[in-house]
Amino acid sequence: MQLNDxxxxxxxxxxxxxxxxxxxxxxxxxxxxxxxxxVLPDVYDVGMSNLGLKILYGILNERTDTxxxxxxxxxxxxxxxxxxxxxLLCSLETHTxxxxxxxVGISLQYEMTYTNILTMLDLGxxxxxxxxxxxxxxxxxxxxxxxxxxxxxxxxxxxxxxxEGEEIIGEIAAVIAEWNQSGRAGGRPxxxxxxxxxxxxxxxxxxxxxxxxxGTCAGVKPKRPELSSVIAKRVxxxxxxxYFPVRPIVPYLxxxxxxxxxxxxxxxxxxxRFCQAGVIYRPVRERKPAxxxxxxxxxxxxxxxxxxxxxxxxxxxxxxLRELAHSLLxxxxxxxxxxxxxxxxxxxxxxxxxxxxxxxRRSGLTFxxxxxxxxxxxxxxxxxxxxDLFEAAGAAFRxxxxxxxxxxxxxxxxxxxxxxxxxxELARKVLSLSRNPARCKVSVSVSTFVPKPHxxxxxxxxxxAEEMExxxxxxxxxxxxxRISFNWHDAPTSRLEGVFARGDRRLGKTLLEAWRNGxxxxxxxxxxxxxxxxxxxxxxxxxxxxxxxRQRAAHEIMPWTHLTSGVSQEWLAAEWVEAQKGSLTQDCxxxxxxxxxxxxxxxxxxxxxxx
Amino acid sequence: MEKFRIALKKxxxxxxxxxxxxxxxxxxxxxRAKLPVAYSVGFNPHMRLxxxxxxxxxxxxxxxxVDVEMSEAVDAKQFSRSLSEKLPPGLVLxxxxxxxxxxxxxxxxxxxxxxxxxxxxxxxxxxxxxxxAVKRLQQSESVTYLRRSPKGIKTMxxxxxxxxxxxxxxxxxxxxxxxxxRMTPGGAVKPQEVMRALVEQFGFPVGDTAYCRMAxxxxxxxxxxxxxxx
Numbered sequence: 001m002q003l004n005d006x007x008x009x010x011x012x013x014x015x016x017x018x019x020x021x022x023x024x025x026x027x028x029x030x031x032x033x034x035x036x037x038x039v040l041p042d043v044y045d046v047g048m049s050n051l052g053l054k055i056l057y058g059i060l061n062e063r064t065d066t067x068x069x070x071x072x073x074x075x076x077x078x079x080x081x082x083x084x085x086x087x088l089l090c091s092l093e094t095h096t097x098x099x100x101x102x103x104v105g106i107s108l109q110y111e112m113t114y115t116n117i118l119t120m121l122d123l124g125x126x127x128x129x130x131x132x133x134x135x136x137x138x139x140x141x142x143x144x145x146x147x148x149x150x151x152x153x154x155x156x157x158x159x160x161x162x163x164e165g166e167e168i169i170g171e172i173a174a175v176i177a178e179w180n181q182s183g184r185a186g187g188r189p190x191x192x193x194x195x196x197x198x199x200x201x202x203x204x205x206x207x208x209x210x211x212x213x214x215g216t217c218a219g220v221k222p223k224r225p226e227l228s229s230v231i232a233k234r235v236x237x238x239x240x241x242x243y244f245p246v247r248p249i250v251p252y253l254x255x256x257x258x259x260x261x262x263x264x265x266x267x268x269x270x271x272x273r274f275c276q277a278g279v280i281y282r283p284v285r286e287r288k289p290a291x292x293x294x295x296x297x298x299x300x301x302x303x304x305x306x307x308x309x310x311x312x313x314x315x316x317x318x319x320x321l322r323e324l325a326h327s328l329l330x331x332x333x334x335x336x337x338x339x340x341x342x343x344x345x346x347x348x349x350x351x352x353x354x355x356x357x358x359x360x361r362r363s364g365l366t367f368x369x370x371x372x373x374x375x376x377x378x379x380x381x382x383x384x385x386x387x388d389l390f391e392a393a394g395a396a397f398r399x400x401x402x403x404x405x406x407x408x409x410x411x412x413x414x415x416x417x418x419x420x421x422x423x424x425e426l427a428r429k430v431l432s433l434s435r436n437p438a439r440c441k442v443s444v445s446v447s448t449f450v451p452k453p454h455x456x457x458x459x460x461x462x463x464x465a466e467e468m469e470x471x472x473x474x475x476x477x478x479x480x481x482x483r484i485s486f487n488w489h490d491a492p493t494s495r496l497e498g499v500f501a502r503g504d505r506r507l508g509k510t511l512l513e514a515w516r517n518g519x520x521x522x523x524x525x526x527x528x529x530x531x532x533x534x535x536x537x538x539x540x541x542x543x544x545x546x547x548x549x550r551q552r553a554a555h556e557i558m559p560w561t562h563l564t565s566g567v568s569q570e571w572l573a574a575e576w577v578e579a580q581k582g583s584l585t586q587d588c589x590x591x592x593x594x595x596x597x598x599x600x601x602x603x604x605x606x607x608x609x610x611x
Numbered sequence: 612m613e614k615f616r617i618a619l620k621k622x623x624x625x626x627x628x629x630x631x632x633x634x635x636x637x638x639x640x641x642x643r644a645k646l647p648v649a650y651s652v653g654f655n656p657h658m659r660l661x662x663x664x665x666x667x668x669x670x671x672x673x674x675x676x677v678d679v680e681m682s683e684a685v686d687a688k689q690f691s692r693s694l695s696e697k698l699p700p701g702l703v704l705x706x707x708x709x710x711x712x713x714x715x716x717x718x719x720x721x722x723x724x725x726x727x728x729x730x731x732x733x734x735x736x737x738x739x740x741x742x743x744a745v746k747r748l749q750q751s752e753s754v755t756y757l758r759r760s761p762k763g764i765k766t767m768x769x770x771x772x773x774x775x776x777x778x779x780x781x782x783x784x785x786x787x788x789x790x791x792x793r794m795t796p797g798g799a800v801k802p803q804e805v806m807r808a809l810v811e812q813f814g815f816p817v818g819d820t821a822y823c824r825m826a827x828x829x830x831x832x833x834x835x836x837x838x839x840x841x
Contacts, residue, residue, distance in 0.1 A: 014668065015628050015629070252635075252636055254635070301645075303643070336656070
């Protein structure tokens with residue numbers, strides 16, 4: 001059912017809830033075997049910017065037996081309206097309540113969206129706990145980066161996809177189609193049983209978690225012998241031949257990434273030790289320049305966008321970037337389509353390229369040195385020197401950019417006050433490189449490091465919230481210059497993110513409690529309520545410090561040890577040792593294999609068209 | 612340079628798309644249609660489009676007007692066909708004509724006809740109350756309306772903006788009120804404000820109301836003109 005005019009007329013940005021965009025897929029739901037709702041548990045403006053769901057939407061809708069629709073989280077104003085009117089959360093395509101779908105696929109991009117999942121399930125008329133769902137309730141399926149440790153939300157999901165979705169999504173649709181055709185013989189247990197046989201699919205209810213007396217995890221073990229004890233991620237071996245959506249939906253509302261996203265390659269093997277994406281998306285697999293040219297033209301024709309963003313974890317590392325950029329410019333500048341390169345490397349090549357492709361010096365350039373001192377950059381394996389940064393910043397100023405943004409983290413392992421203060425020093429030095437420092441602006445953005453699963457820093461004790469705030473104050477005091485702007489992340493949010501990032505299944509009750517007491521959109525500072533979370537931890541008898549500020553022992557079994565990215569725990573542990581020595585590990589894309597294990601374990605290889 | 616004036620219908624499905632987003636959607640449709648639209652010069656060239664008076668969010672429209680300058684001559688039929696194919700669902704091309712006039716749509720079009728269709732009225736009594744409310748508003752010398760905004764409260768007399776008679780039409784499932792509103796350089800009244808006054812001051816029954824702009828006209832010394840006549 002569609003929301004009525006009174007409801008839509010009383011909320012901000014009502015077009016978030018009405019759909020009908022260009023390229024939206026319309027099918028007759030009565031003529032398909034499987035109905036999927038694809039969900040990103042954040043507001044439309046954010047959710048519509050997610051590339052992963054655009055891919056899955058395209059793949060599922062290419063199947064004649066399946067119809068995939070979309071739903072995003074209602075903003076609190078709309079949630080209030082729906083609760084008072086009793087309207088159920090519906091898909092944007094056919095206005096079907098979520099409870100009527102066969103499957104609800106939820107993308108887990110960020111821990112701070114977890115309460116929104118509960119909002120959406122509840123408003124969609126779906127029982128929150130997987131254990132409470134029965135015959136006709138949808139299968140709730142999670143995927144995305146946070147599915148690499150899904151334990152804190154395991155109670156709310158029927159299953160999770162570990163790794164890349166391009167291939168497995170069709171396998172899941174086929175199982176559900178067959179189950180539906182059989183009149184749902186055997187009920188939910190039967191379909192979950194079949195889904196669990198798909199490689200890369202994890203059914204948490206089929207696994208039992210044991211804990212030690214000290215509260216640490218003793219193991220997550222299958223309840224039946226036929227289930228795998230370790231679930232390896234799915235990975236697309238041939239990205240160049242993989243599906244890429246050339247008819248993405250073009251929203252009316254301006255979304256966070258309101259432009260063509262052209263994915264140059266997947267994976268990054270630079271090996272920054274804090275970075276989870278650098279581990280879970282291994283190995284690097286590039287698309288061919290010719291493929292990208294063809295995709296770019298189809299995307300331009302089909303969307304009407306006037307900007308192509310070259311996206312990847314580190315786009316400047318694309319082996320054929322110069323040739324590709326030149327070809328794209330030659331082809332698209334006459335069509336009045338511009339290019340943008342969102343992730344710059346800190347070197348003069350990047351600046352040169354940015355100059356060539358960005359004729360209009362719009363927003364300033366962004367660099368991410370991540371840490372203030374060379375020592376600490378070596379600890380995190382960020383292979384960038386101060387000289388690199390000065391060279392890049394100098395070149396940027398000389399080419400007329402008036403602003404530079406610098407991204408750093410505080411709270412990295414082994415960080416001292418000296419490292420924190422060095423951030424201010426670095427910002428000042430960058431500013432002084434400008435020929436006209438009075439008119440130039442440097443902005444310093446400092447996030448707080450949150451240790452993530454499947455990284456060399458997964459054992460590390462996160463710094464306490466008070467310490468985060470002390471270091472932020474220290475830095476703020478050292479950055480008293482009106483040409484340098486400074487912004488940072490709220491410590492309580494970083495702490496909560498830390499709890500859920502490395503949390504275990506016991507956190508499900510904390511999450512439910514916090515949500516019941518009103519926690520919503522926790523990643524948005526205007527909505528985050530630390531008091532609700534403090535009360536929820538107390539009520540569920542969970543000590544958040546157990547998950548955050550506790551250093552894990554080397555031999556500790558992590559709540560995600562039964563899920564693997566293909567990168568071995570031994571390699572991660574070795575990297576942790578190297579980090580503490582400040583010793584660098586090279587990029588296997590250009591140098592020898594570093595033995596992380598992903599290629600050997602999953603039967604894939606690095607694909608770099610230059611190599 | 613050749614210029615086309617187009618009339619578009621903005622349907623129920625897209626009536627919550629705001630004015631700027633509507634403009635962007637039209638630009639993208641022109642890009643998909645690969646029509647030779649002229650661009651401004653300068654560092655950040657943009658399509659040479661100009662729009663009629665902004666339509667409020669939540670209001671459908673039978674006739675939205677856009678002027679578009681072309682960089683080369685295009686056959687009118689081909690123009691219409693190419694654009695129609697590439698308009699998103701809910702936006703429908705009603706007419707497209709080459710124009711030579713330099714009149715600004717936003718400045719010249721100063722009269723708008725609206726329809727407010729209310730559903731959820733129960734029984735003959737509520738319909739009678741609705742009829743009576745409209746009649747009493749019609750007969751009032753002035754109708755004071757307080758517009759509350761973050762900037763403060765503005766007092767307006769709706770009668771300064773209402774042009775001519777309000778019309779009503781009771782159907783089986785709904786009750787429609789139709790009226791003309793004048794847009795002035797000093798401001799305008801939203802159709803929702805007329806309905807709110809009807810409910811709050813004249814006892815019009817509360818229901819779910821859908822709005823549509825039915826027509827735009829230019830009021831001149833020589834009488835009323837349509838968008839294609841100015």
